Amino acid sequence: MMKMLIPICHHCNQTRSVRKHGKGRSTGTQRYYCQxxxxxxxxxxxxxxxxxxxxxxxxxLISQGNTPEMIGAVLQVGLSTVRHYLGSSHIAHISDLSA
Structure with missing residues (x-):
């Protein structure tokens, strides 16, 4: 008999209130809803x-002088993703962690 793994909510870490919630459109991956x-x-x-x-x-990569377009190509993410990280507090937070 296969043991069923109980998913844990990524937002509040609950297990008892998690229910299946369909599948993702593009991937077919099981989605869950936390009550x-x-x-x-x-x-x-x-x-x-x-x-x-x-x-x-x-x-x-930006500190090495790469353009956002080059970074997107290297990391295989969209330009909007690169711009999101460049224009947000993510950069400051990462700088604080590495200092």
Whole structure:
């Protein structure tokens, strides 16, 4: 018998109030809904633009003189993702962590 893994809400860490909530349109990945915090999530997140390392890599590549277009091509993320990290507090936060 296969043991079923219970998903944990990424937003509030609850397990008891998590229910299946359909599948993602583009990926077919199972989605879940947390009845505690009323948010949806996926257990396997496949979008590279939201990975923690992307902000660090954008910071490093921009400090080396690369353009946002070049960074997007190298990291295989959209230009809007690169601009998001360049124009937000992510850069300042990453700088604080590495200091």
């Amino acid at each position: 505690s915090c009323k948010k949806t999530f996926q257990t396997k997140y496949i979008y590279k633009g939201n990975e923690a390392q992307i902000a660090r890599q954008v910071t490093r």
